[in-house]
Amino acid sequence: MxxxxxxxxxxxxxxxxxxxxxxxxxxxxxxxxxxxxxxxxxxxxxxxxxxxxxxxxxxxxxxxxxxxxxxxxxLNEKSPDKKKFQKHRKAFWILLCAGIGCVSVLACSIGFFSHSAIKKARESKRPVVVKTFPAALDRTVDPDTTEITVTFDQPMMNFSWSWVGGGEHFPETTGQPRYDKERTTCTLPVKLKPGHWYWVGINSEKFVYFQTAKHIPAKPYAILFATADKNGNPTEIPIDYIEETKRVNSK
Amino acid sequence: MNFNNWKIQLRKGLLELVVLKLLSSGQFYGYEMVKTLKTIKGFSIREGNIYPILARLKTDKLVVIEQQVSPDGPVRNSYAITEAGRLMLEKMTAHWKDVIETIDTLTAGDTK
Structure with a gap:
């Protein structure tokens, strides 16, 4: 229909x-x-x-x-035309920043706005991860698992994500990520190996495409997990990665 | 090294060459080009990949755009290669042949 x-x-x-x-x-x-x-x-x-x-x-x-x-x-390669454009853009930004600076000083002086208050308000609107599959620090994940999912506390921008990681400890992907209809859960199709540990970042300092329709990026999160070995036993994960995951996820 | 990553990097580098090569045979609409490129074996691209490439080629004056209005459809962008584009294509093709030759030589060495 x-x-x-x-x-x-x-x-x-x-x-x-x-x-x-x-x-x-x-x-x-x-x-x-x-x-x-x-x-x-x-x-x-x-x-x-x-x-x-x-x-x-x-x-x-x-x-x-x-x-x-x-x-x-x-498009990441800069063309000569773009460099020329950027030269003019620099002057524009300097003038704009000067203007904004004057307005900000005025605003602050009369006590209408506080930078920290705005930052705090924006921070409170940032999406956070409420659930993942596999769960972070699970060491007995079924190696036949074919999907990794992350669920946020609010709807996200469709077709936008930053699954961060690479190398042998990032899962082999078997398809494109997708959101559910509510756009709160994003799924990454994968193929896992038994007895192996994986690090899957949800956003990072540099990559912030998990974001709301208003371009507010989700707080970074780490899904560190390991698949069970062929006998179903838990797999060891290096302690420094466990510590780093705890640090990222507690922010 | 991840084989998939390597394939993606290779494909990116070749996209500009392939697009210019395609346009050297005549004018194309963007979507028409996507459909043609999808039929090339071993060169599976995501459909949207072509558009930033075309934008960059236009910025570099290697292609030009002509907007065409159809009475029974929307305005469409038709792409054509410029003289500078043809010269670039010649250089890229010559370099690509050198690369292939080198790899062929190395491969022949492997099978001895």
Whole structure:
């Protein structure tokens, strides 16, 4: 059954996420990419039959387009034109900051705003991890587990995530991450090995794409776990990683 | 080393070459290009990957965009390669051939 509202909603969310991810793009590049993606989405949508116009097919179209981080990654090389633009932008920022500085001093002096109060208010709105699977520090996870999930205390921005990690202690992924319809739980399809420990970061200092629709990043969290060995016994995890996980998750 | 990561890095580097090569054969719409690239064996890309590449190629003046209005559809962007794009493609192709030759030589050495 046709549900154009669903379609419009997920398209606008995806485009907003791409827009937010393209921090280093010039205005022209950003406009062009968003325009191209809009046309692309339009064409994919018109290829769907009436029966295919479902939430699952819409999700598939977005999955085929790929995660929003890809756009930023593929644009990370600075072109000479962009350097020129950035030179002017520097002057603009200096003037803007000077202006903001004057306004801030004035605001502070009359006692309307306090920087720490704003920071505190924003901090209180940050999404936090309320549940993960596997649970952090579990050392007997079934090696046949095919999905890692993280649940937040509030809806998150769709198609935006920062599963952080790499190397032999980051799980082999078998597909694209996806959110549930409520956008509170994100799932990462994986393939695990028995008797092996894994570190899966949920955001970090540098990567903050687990965020709300208002671009408030989730507090970092670490899912450190180990799979049971072939005999079902727990697997050791290095003590320094356990300490680091406790430190990250207690913040 | 993770094989998947290596494949992704390789694919990124080759995307610009492949897009320019494709455009050297004529004008393409963005989505039309995605569909063509998806048919190339071993070069599976995510559909959105092409758009930042096209934006960067345009910034570098290697491609130009022409907006085309269709009476029964939306405005679409048609991409064409520029003269600078053709020169870049020649350089990239020559370098790519060198790389292939080197790898072939090394591979031949392995099988002796």
């Amino acid at each position: 046709k549900d154009t509202n669903d379609w419009k909603q997920i398209c606008s969310e995806y485009l907003a996420n791409v827009d937010a991810a393209l921090v280093n793009a010039t205005v022209e590049e950003k406009q062009q990419i968003l325009n191209d993606i809009t046309i692309h989405l339009n064409e994919r949508y018109h290829e769907l039959s009436d029966e295919e116009q479902t939430w699952e097919h819409y999700q598939q179209i977005l999955t085929d387009l790929g995660p929003v981080e890809d756009y930023a990654e593929l």
